[in-house]
Amino acid sequence: MSQLPLRAQLASALGRTAATLSRATGRGDGSVIGGRVGLMLEPDLLRQLAADRRLALVSATNGKTTTTRLIASALRQLGEVATNAFGANMPAGHVSALSSAKDAPYAVLEVDEKYLPEVLDTTQAGVVCLMNLSRDQMDRAAEIWLLAQKWRRALASRPTLVIANCDDPLVAWAASGAARVSWVAAGQRWREDSWCCPECGGPLDRKGADWACRECAFRRPTPSWVLDGEDVIDPRGQRWRLDLQLPGQANRANGAIALATVAAFGLEPGHALLGLREVTSVAGRYTTVERDGRSLRLLLAKNPAGWLEAFDVSDPALPIILSVNAQGPDGRDTSWLWDVDYRILMGRPVLVTGERRRDLALRLYVAGVPFQLCDSFGQAVAVLPPGRIDVIANYTAFQQIRTEFGRAE
Numbered sequence: 008m009s010q011l012p013l014r015a016q017l018a019s020a021l022g023r024t025a026a027t028l029s030r031a032t033g034r035g036d037g038s039v040i041g042g043r044v045g046l047m048l049e050p051d052l053l054r055q056l057a058a059d060r061r062l063a064l065v066s067a068t069n070g071k072t073t074t075t076r077l078i079a080s081a082l083r084q085l086g087e088v089a090t091n092a093f094g095a096n097m098p099a100g101h102v103s104a105l106s107s108a109k110d111a112p113y114a115v116l117e118v119d120e121k122y123l124p125e126v127l128d129t130t131q132a133g134v135v136c137l138m139n140l141s142r143d144q145m146d147r148a149a150e151i152w153l154l155a156q157k158w159r160r161a162l163a164s165r166p167t168l169v170i171a172n173c174d175d176p177l178v179a180w181a182a183s184g185a186a187r188v189s190w191v192a193a194g195q196r197w198r199e200d201s202w203c204c205p206e207c208g209g210p211l212d213r214k215g216a217d218w219a220c221r222e223c224a225f226r227r228p229t230p231s232w233v234l235d236g237e238d239v240i241d242p243r244g245q246r247w248r249l250d251l252q253l254p255g256q257a258n259r260a261n262g263a264i265a266l267a268t269v270a271a272f273g274l275e276p277g278h279a280l281l282g283l284r285e286v287t288s289v290a291g292r293y294t295t296v297e298r299d300g301r302s303l304r305l306l307l308a309k310n311p312a313g314w315l316e317a318f319d320v321s322d323p324a325l326p327i328i329l330s331v332n333a334q335g336p337d338g339r340d341t342s343w344l345w346d347v348d349y350r351i352l353m354g355r356p357v358l359v360t361g362e363r364r365r366d367l368a369l370r371l372y373v374a375g376v377p378f379q380l381c382d383s384f385g386q387a388v389a390v391l392p393p394g395r396i397d398v399i400a401n402y403t404a405f406q407q408i409r410t411e412f413g414r415a416e
Contacts, residue, residue, distance in 0.1 A: 011055055011056070011109075012055065014048070014049050015049050015051075015052055015055045015056070017048065017049075018044075018045040018046075018047075018048035018049035018052050019045055019049075019052065019056065019102075019106040019109060021044055021045065021048060022041040022042060022043075022044045022045030022048075022052075022102065022103065022106050023041055023106055023107060024041075025040050025041050025043075025044040026038065026040060026041030026103055026107070029041070038091060038093055038095035038100050038103045038104070039095050039097075039099050039100055039103065040099075041099075041102070041103040041106065041107075042095070042098065042099030042100055042101065042102035042103040042104075042106070043099045045099075045102045045103070045106060046098065046099060046102055052102050052106075053098050053101055053102050053105070053126075053129050053130065054129045054130065056102060056105035056106060056109070057101075057105060057114070057129070057130035057131070057132070060089070060105075060111070060112060060113065060114045061112060061113050061114070061133060061272060062113075062114045062115075062116065062130055062132040062133060062134070063078060063114070063115045063116070063132060063133070063134040063135070063136060063268055063271075063272075064116050064118045064123065064126060064127060064130070064132045064134070064135045064136070065078065065115065065116065065117050065118065065135075065136040065138075065268075066117075066118045066119070066120050066123045066135070066136070066137060066138075066158075067120070067136075067137065067138035067139045067140070068120060068139055068140055068141045068142075068143045068151075068310065068312065069138075069139055069141070069257070069309070069310070069312050069313050069316065070138055070139065070257060070258075070260070070261045071096070071117045071118070071138065072093075072094045072096075072117055072289055072290055072292075073253065073258060073261050073286075073289045073292065074117075074136065074138065074261040074264050074265055075090060075091070075092075075115050075116070075117040076090075076092060076286055076289045076290075077261055077262060077265035077282075077283050077286055078115045078136075078265045078268050078269060079092070079115045080282040080283060080285050080286050081265060081266075081269045081274060081278075081279040081280075081281075081282030081283055082113050082115065082269055082272060082274065082282070083282060084274065084278055084279075084281070084282055085113060085272065085273075085274060086111070086112050086113055087108060087110065087111035087112065087113065088108070088111055088113045088114065088115060089104050089105050089107065089108035089109075089111040089113070089114040089115075089116075090104055090108075090114065090115045090116065090117075091103070091104035091116055091117055092104075092290070093290050094117060094290055096116075096117040096118055096119045096122070097119050097122050098122065098125070098126060098129070101116050101118075101126060101130075104116060113272070116130075116132075120140070120154050120158075121154065121157075123135075123157075123158060123161065124157050124158065124160070124161035127161050127162075127165075127167070128161065132167060133166075133167060133168060133271075134167065134168050134169075134170065134268060134271050134272075135162065135167050135168070135169050135170070136169075136170045136171075136264055136268050137158065137169060137170070137171045137172065137178045137181060137182055138172050138175070138178065138193065138260070138261070138264055139172060139175045139178060139195065139197075139312070140154060140155055140175060140177040140178055140181075140200070140201075141197055141199075141200045141310060141311070141312040142200055142310060142311065142312075142343065142346075143309060143310040143338070151177060151200060152177070152205060155177040155178070155180055155181040155205055156181075158181035158182075159180065159181045159182075159183075159184045160184075162181065162182060162184055162185040163184040163185065164184075164186060165185065165186060166186060166187070167185065167186075167187070168187045168188075168189065168271050169182045169185040169187065169188045169189070170188075170189050170191060170264060170267045170268050170271065171188055171189070171190060171191065172190075172191055172192075172193040172194075172195070172260075172264065173190040173191065173192055173227055173228045173229075173230050174192055174193060174194050174195040174216055174218075174227070175195045175201060176201045176204070176205060176211060176218060176225075176227075177200070177201055177205055179227065179228055180205040180206060180225065183225075183228070188228070189231050189232070189267055189271065190228045190229065190230040190231055190232070191230055191231070191232040191233075191234070191263055191264055191267045192216060192230035192232065192233040192234060192263075193234050193260040193261075193263045193264055194216070194234055194256065194260050196256065196257075196312075196315055196316070196319075197311065197312035197315050198213070199311070199346065200312075204220035204221075204222065204223060204225055205225075206220065206223055206225040207220060207222055207223040207225070209221050209222030209223060210222070231267070232263060232266065232267045233263075234259055234260055234262075234263040237249055237250070237259065239262065239263045239266050239276070241266070241270070241276055245276075247266065247276045247277070247280060249262045249263075249280070249283070250280070250284055251283060251284060251286070252284060252285075252286065252287045253286060253287070253288075253289070253293060254293060254320045255316060255319050255320040256316070256319055257316040257319065257320075262283055265279070265283055266279055266280070266283070269282075291305055291307075291405065291409040292305065292306065292307050293305070293306065293320075296412040298388055298412075299388075299389075299393070300393030300394075301388060301391065301393050301394060301395075301396055302394070302395045302396065303328075303388065303396045303397075303398050304395070304396070304397050304398065305398050305400070305405065305408060305409070306320060306321065306397060306398060306399045306400075307399075307400065307401075307402070307405045308399050308400070308401060309337070309401050309402050310343055311343055311346040311347050314347045314399070315347070317399045318351050318352075318399075321397045321399065322395070322397060323351075323354075323355060325355070325394075325395050325396060325397050326355060326356035326357075326358070326391050326396050326397070327352065327355055327356070327357055327358070327396070327397045327398070327399065328358045328359075328360065328384070328387045328388070328391075328396060328397070328398045328399075329357065329358070329359050329360070329361075329367060329399050329400070330359075330360045330361035330364075330384060330387075330398070330399070330400040330401070330404040330405075330408065331344070331361040331362070331363045331364065331366065331367045331400070331401050331404060332361050332362040332363060332401060332402075332403040332404040332407075333362060333363045333366075334362070334403040336402050336403055337401050337402050337403050337404075341363050341366045341367075344366060344367055344370045345370060347370070348374075349370060349371055349374045349376050350374050350375070350376060352371075352376050353375075353376060356379075356391065357371065357376060357377065357378040357379070358378065358379050358381050358387040358390060358391065359371065359378050359379070359380050359381065359387075360380075360381045360382070360383060360384050360386070360387045361384075361400070361401075361404045362404075364380060364381070365380075368380050384404075384407070384408055384411070385411075
């Protein structure tokens with residue numbers, strides 16, 4: 008790392024102080040306020056902090072926090088890594104992450120989908136990972152085809168290496184204009200947002216994992232990396248068993264993307280897997296917490312695609328608590344609940360809580376899924392007998408539960 012200009016050093020130091028005070032006073036983890044203070048004093052701070060680092064940006068609708076953690080864990084075998092481990096994925100969070108590890112030669116930053124063009128332009132990152140695009144926070148997020156178009160424009164003619172999921176047509180279209188792309192067949196279980204060709208609007212024909220437009224030449228690129236069950240096949244045809252401690256198909260997809268990304272930094276899959284297998288929980292996701300003889304596993308689901316993956320991880324033999332809010336970070340429009348097929352919960356004890364529990368209760372009623380409505384999360388836990396319980400919550404509901412249990416990692 009080159010020496011920062013004096014103004015940037017001062018801005019970075021004051022930002023770290025603000026972050027420390029935020030943590031000490033219990034106002035938060037400091038990952039946003041520290042960056043805001045730094046950027047107020049030096050608006051160009053993100054560019055200066057990113058200079059001379061080997062930097063990867065990770066963006067998607069779902070899985071970017073987990074994939075960022077996996078990549079960072081693997082890269083630590085090469086040296087210190089700066090990363091926004093708790094999901095503060097806008098420029099203020101990026102500044103905080105880079106300031107807190109100002110001498111780290113490597114950086115892995117999760118980036119909000121809308122901010123990716125801006126952050127890429129500012130940081131000149133050498134690697135960008137694109138995993139999936141689906142509907143999310145519909146009252147305030149850009150329409151996903153517009154996001155794909157912005158990604159495509161941002162990547163055009165750049166020397167950046169793009170690691171992209173070729174199984175998602177929107178991601179493939181966004182990445183196809185880049186100068187260098189490493190395609191990964193990471194899978195796409197949620198397909199309701201990609202039945203039409205982003206190039207011409209025609210219908211996409213699908214056969215297994217393959218897809219192609221019926222009316223133009225746009226089709227699934229040929230992958231270099233392939234997720235095949237529990238294994239990842241690398242560009243040389245060698246198989247690598249993932250054996251991640253994180254559960255589910257979605258995390259195996261995240262692991263495949265992570266392996267392809269760290270390979271761009273020169274780390275072989277056999278060595279990278281050692282780091283990937285160390286990750287057991289990500290900002291509270293998949294953590295098990297205890298209360299009064301009950302073991303509660305915490306799962307996060309923010310949108311229809313995320314609920315599909317949470318159901319995949321959830322144990323159908325266990326009772327389940329569902330909690331939904333509609334605060335600013337969640338999006339205030341809960342109409343997305345009607346895109347989730349809750350019939351998979353049939354036969355399980357289902358308890359419903361959260362600020363928008365009645366919205367969810369109506370959706371379950373229409374789906375024919377029996378449930379019990381609870382005024383609070385604590386009440387829902389108390390209703391169930393001792394034993395194992397799954398919990399699925401959207402973003403702010405999840406954070407409230409984490410806080411109640413001491414923000415388990």
